[in-house]
Amino acid sequence: MLKTKELIEKLCDIMSVTGYEYKAADELSALVSPYFDSFYEAVGGAYVGVKKCGRENAPRLMIDAHFDEIGMIVTDIHEGGYLSFSHMGGLDRRIMAASEVYIYGKEKIYGVICAKPPHLQQKGEFKKLQKLDEMLIDTGYSKEELEKIVSIGDGIGFYEKTASLLGNRICGRSMDNKCCAAAAILAAATVEREKMECDIYVTLSFREEESMAGGCVMASYDIKPDAAIVTDVTFARFPGVDDYESVKMGEGPAVSLSAATDRRLTNKIISLAEGAGIKLQRTVDATNTGTNASALCMCGDGIPTAVVSVPLSCMHTYNEIIDTSDIEAAAEVFKTVACSKEIFA
Secondary structure, three states, X not given: OOOHHHHHHHHHOOOOEOOOHHHHHHHHHHHHHHHOOEEEEEOOOEEEEEEOOOOOOOOEEEEEEEOOEOEEEEEEEEOOOEEEEEEEOOOOHHHOOOOEEEEEOOOEEEEEEOOOOHHHOOOOHHHOOOOHHHOOEEOOOOHHHHHOOOOOOOEEEEOOOEEEOOOOEEEEOOHHHXXXXXXXXHXXXXXXXXXXXXXXXXXXXXXXXXXXXXXXXXXXXXXXOOEEEEEEEEEEOOOOOOHHHXXXXXXXXXXXXXXXXXXXXXXXXXXHHHHOOOOOEEEEEEOXXXXXXXXXXXXXXXXXXXXXXXXXXXXXXXXXXEEHHHHHHHHHHHHHHHOOOHHHO
16 A cells, blocks of 8 residues: 655655756656556656556546656865866755755765854854855865766755654755655546546656756646646645745645646636635735746646645745645545546536
């Protein structure tokens, strides 16, 4: 039986720094291909899992979850085994000092981002955020040893670990957006084929953290979906975050109300979820959802697109927090949609 927490942890352990998603191919295929009829890499940047309902000319539902994660890229190698780096995706500089990382060269090696002791800082220095191009990673190697393993342009990711909090909450790197990828995979794996009203195409797309569109656009031209659901993380509520820009963890996923999404599809998803007794929150994103949906809805002749998001805390850090009950509720939403005749009527 597919276990939610275990699936998320295994997905988070796979390196997929934005721009380096191709490195995930073998591990990802071995992990998730058993849950699909076919699993392949689409030209342009997405891993695609297909589960068919068994009827000819069935409508196609695309469920997109970007698979890339924030990280870094090596920009220089220095004496003493230190590395300079730049960002790949939006890094939070407040958490960078003393962070543990892996450098993905010819071998995967461990490193720590240097932290200047407070005793040695100049007056007022602690109040300023250090620029990324001023930071260094200490590998413990000599420059000569390091250059045999690492090259300029190699990817860097945060340390691979997940941990359990109380209840259903877990934390770790790359929950954005591996947790939503898990929801989509879980839905495809557990939906009963005989109840499906469409073929399901799960796209684990590339480069969202850098381009806010990435591989889902190219994949959509190959799939030609009749409808699409983009699933991504959204801001979880906690002290200091306004209610209007966040949703509660543990209360289910949130459907986006936005000018960038299809109103008819969105309303049907809300109605189906409520009819099935699935917890579903609302989030207002006005003109831009901040997800792949903004580009996907304009592909080809236009794809009816909705957004179903999972609340996440500590976004774009190496300890992002999610509630597994929200992942399971999102999977139930996707299954309910895939088994509904209303969606494609």
